[in-house]
Amino acid sequence: MTVSELLTFFFPHLADVCIDRVFRAGRSVRIQARTGTSEAVCPSCGIMSGRVHSRYERRLSDSAIGGQETMIHLQVGRFFCSNEACGKQTFAEQVAGLTVRYGRRSVGLGAQLRAIALALGGRAGARLTHRLAAAVSRMTLIRMIRALPDPDHHAGPVVLGVDDFALRRGHTYGTVLIDMAASRPVDVLSERSADALAAWLGRHPGVQILCRDRAGAYADGAARGAPEAIQVADRWHMWRNLGEAVERTVAKHRACLRDLPSTVMDENHPPVPALADPGPASPQRRSGRLPERTRRRHAAVHDLIAQGHPLRAIARELGISRNTVRRFARASEPEELLVNDGTGRRRKTLDRYAPYLRQRWMQGCTNAEQLLGEIRAMGYRGGGTALRQ
Template identity: 65%
Template sequence: MLIKELVAILFPHLARVCVDQVFRSGATVRIRARTDTMEAACPDCGIQSRRRHSHYERQLSDIAVGGQELLIHLRVHRFFCRNVVCARTTFAEQIPDLTVRYGRRSIPAAQALQAIALALGGRAGARLTQHLATSVSRMTLIRLIRSLPEPPLPAGPRVLGVDDFAYRRGHSYGTILIDISTSTVVDVLTDRTADTLAAWLQAHPGVEIVCRDRAGAYAEGAARGAPDAIQVADRWHLWRNLGEAVERTLTRHRHHLPSLTSMLSTQPSPSLPLQAPTAPRSPADREDRIAIRTRERHAVVHALLKQGHGVREIARRLNLGRNTIRRFTRAGSPEDLLVHTGTGQRPKALDAYDGYLRKRWTEGCTNAELLCGELRDLGYRGSSTAVRQYIRPWRAGLPPTPTSPRPPTVRQATGWFLRNPTHLDAGEQRQLDTLTAVCPQLAALRVHVRQFAEMMMNRRGRNLEAWINAVLRDDLPELHSFVTGLRRDQDAVTAGLSLPYSSGPVEGHVNRTKMIKRQMYGRANPDLLRKRILLAD
């Protein structure tokens, strides 16, 4: 009795069979068991039969026990089907929770391998099974994934999230659909076209809210497939689009940024009496390799545009990305691009420690290794070779020229406008106040950005129309372009600024999809990737 109780506890899936013998054969533990079934139901017609035909022995691979491989030698019966109209004459009995038809593994072992395959994929999963005494090949794990049934979905979720992901970046894309309420994947579409999304929505009624980014294909597909559903534009994408408009505005008014240099020179340093590196050259004065290449490409792109060529054709001719060509077409002059393509004077990590190095040099410390050790105590992470090269001109007797403060970049100034005012330090706040005081357009931009942020944070989408009208009254062409985009999608934008739903869960699953693709070593066929996205925890 004790042995039976122990077997029932350790092997609950063997509770319906009689264990006759447990023995070791080499490195494998083997169990001989049999069934004492008196009757069984036909798998086709379901009629019970007590008429036995024969018996035979099955060999099942089971989950490892004590770090050892376990095999079950199970004797089962075959029965005659009593239904004369049934197409099946005989059938073999199946043990619940233990066997399936044609199965060579027990149900618990198959479930364990399926979980490993879904979590790790083929190669990584096969390496793990080698340590679990149930070693299988990667192709076996892949076949297990493909054999799993997909979860049924008769109707769409009430709140649906939509976003795209790359099968192969820049070439082919799919669409992932998320139930926002439960943050689970409901389906994966083969492309990201409006027709595919509309067909899916029509086949799965019940969607009341669609959370999406600002892609036009998804807006059209949702409108055609679920015309009564409320479309919600994602707030993160709205804020990102606003940030791009702010950066373009600051690029147009970047000539005001050098006026902040005098303020930087008078500000005390929080830790060291250091000075910033030399002020950069303006984009128009640059003659470095990047500047020359940018001017040549800008001229070629605009010449091809005047000849009537499209973005795709220009990208093919110049062997450049389409997004790069679009950036060149939007720029009125090469100088607008040079603001974002480097300064031609790359700052050095040691520029921040220039004041300290000059002070120690005048005190008579000329050993580069010693100076490097002192800088490391102050936070320097570079090499002593960089220190030696930095002070080499001083050894030649050249007079050390004091450096002047570097004006803030367009990207830094954009951050002042977009960040929460409470997160700006005192120096950044003074520079922002000075910048908006010398330029009325930037002062108006600051007001509009803060109003939009308050509207977004407090869910006041009803104020969007008034905000748009206020923006149109000011001389802010870049912000007008942002408003034009809002007008085309105003209902979804208003819903995004009013309702609590967003595409955050969708972005999380897109990131998870990228992780699954990397696990599969770039060999994620669409059908296999779809199964793992839908079924993996």
């Protein structure tokens, strides 16, 4: 195999140029090459020209060779355009498969970087390019993605996913369309109406299966825009609808839970206690470094209070905040600050109303606002978020 054949086999993008020299500069491989053409086609009018204006050198980054960065120093010609009606007076020749207008990378390296950008994105892709000896920044990869042409979607996908999303939660909603076979977005509609979906399906025929939520607007739009398509509910909405149905059923038949026997017996299992109000658990004395420190501080605070010291002076003497001193002073026993329900957690304001709330729930009252008003009349000073949780 001759040298020219080897060059064509391993470096097909350099087969149409004359290589004058290959050398190393630092950690990179440099290739000096030139074009040997005497004619070139004008990119604007397409007319062949043989009038050479000048020659100049282009520097192109190329794919790595042997794990080393590669740079091509390419001498190309600039030609006069012989068409007087053409807007260009001169133009630079391009080498097929190697150069593009204003490009600073070879065609092969550009395709490789675009593939990395689409697969990994900005930061991860930039880290990989450094390992491939073709280093670019994350913003360069992002610009390459943005420069790609939008895919042609004249025909709709075979399996189309339809769902709404919030442009501004609670105010403005749109519709996102997904190609379920390719797992990628197809289009975004500015509204979630039946008319918008029907119009889109009319412009993009070919949808055979339409996967959507249970919204009536999407059902109507799909029936009008793609009457032959099969409409199915997606998996997430199926699980959500099932959960809501079970919750409604349990709430509707909650009265049946009060009729359960005190124990459930069978032949193979021991008795299982029925649902009941557990009530407050018996206090337990906590041990450890932090509980012991709390007890010492509680004793010190109450001793100083008994001596007539104000809270501000106590805080300075003990090196703790005034709010902490006030909390210690309000507790008659240190265990009030440590033991609440036997779990080690501090007692919440809502805990004292838990038996009443549990009783009202079993009576069928599940309206959080109504329950909040009732316990506030009993002295509750907290908010409604804890009650709903």
